[in-house]
Amino acid sequence: MILRKKKTIFSLLFFCVVAILALSGKENGEFEVKNEFKIIKSSSIKKDDKQYNYKLIRLEGENDPAYAVYYPNQNAKETILITAPYEKIDWSGERIDSHHWKPHSVVDATESANLSLINGFAVLLVYARFYEGGNINNDIEDIVAGLKFLENKTEKIGIYGGSWGGFEALYGAVNSSVKPVVGVAFYPPSDMESWLNWTKESPGEDFWKPYQKRVEEGAKNEYEKWNHEYIARNLETNFLIVHAYQDTLVPFSQSYDLVNSSDRFDEMWLLKKEEKLSHGKSLHAEKISMETMSSFVYLMRGLTDRELLMIFDRVGVDNYLADLEVLKEGGEDISWSKSLFEKMFSPNINYYDVETAKIVTSQELKKEYQEGIEKLEVSL
DSSP: OHHHHHHHHHHHHHHHHHHHHHHHHHHTTOOOOOOOEEEEEEEEEEETTEEEEEEEEEEOOSSSOEEEEEEOOTTOSEEEEEEESSOOOSOSSSTTOOSSSOOOOHHHHHHHHHHHHHTTOEEEEEEOOGGGOOOHHHHHHHHHHHHHHTTTTOSEEEEEEETHHHHHHHHHHHHOSSOOSEEEEESOOOSHHHHHHHHHTSSOHHHHHHHHHHHHHHHTTOOTTSSHHHHHHHOOSEEEEEEETTOSSSOHHHHHHHHTTOTTEEEEEEOOBOOTTSSOBOSSOOSSOHHHHHHHHHHHHTTOOSOEEEEEOHHHHHHHHHHHHHHHHTTOOOTTHHHHHHHHTOSSEEEEETTTTEEEEHHHHHHHHHHHHHTTTOOO
């Protein structure tokens, strides 16, 4: 009888320890997602005279599956995960397939991954289910499933996303046991309760409803794991946060407060035209914006020191220097721009100049732009 009681007590203690460890893992920012997947199709695609193998994949999530296009590269030690929350697909053979809207084809996915593929990275483009129901927990589970898929396939992961995809990149990095080393998030909602309250006071009531429903159903009025304090406490990834002062979809204060919550963040602030329900419209006509150029440099340079081939638009850089001058004259602190310029002009980067259609080195460009940058009292 005593032995039976001891066994019962031991069993209870064992299950208590297991429960505590499980709760502890989730408190420290980890979603429980199985590392299981199914290859729906394997094939190859030609892009700019190069042939890339790809796999269409069904990833097992916590509740619902996620879907991804994977471009493996046996020679790559690094993989870039791109979030695609709004895109539709038609190749899963399941209910998520779109038959009414133009789907995001493999050609489209390859275009999205092109710069990463050119530079020898493996790429995983993860589709979410924004238009298929679900909530913010599902969104993060999709990205965590993608990160778990890469666990034994790569040495380093970079993660990249914008808007809702930026939110996914940020919280996916925080909540996965497989940690990216570097990330980029453009104008992400990050403190979800304050952002939700802000949307309820903003014009465009019908526009906001699916977002509000998604947040409310996922958080269930418990926002302890959906705020800046939670991110700062659990983030192990270096992130570039890009945001425009004039954003009317996600207030600038969201990213400003986020960046100031942890030294894991670098920032890039933008001047744009303010427009109703947008992330701001560009002030300039340019082929490639400075934020696009520098964000990819930040991401890829955070993964490797090897030689990179990037894209350079002098008009975009000149416009951004002019914007920085406006910010400086308006009393804004632009010292944060130093780290961006240092990365753009770091050694071992070659740029394709869209104006001359020639290759120019980062050191040549540094010499050319150094005087203009130093006029802003930003030393290189």
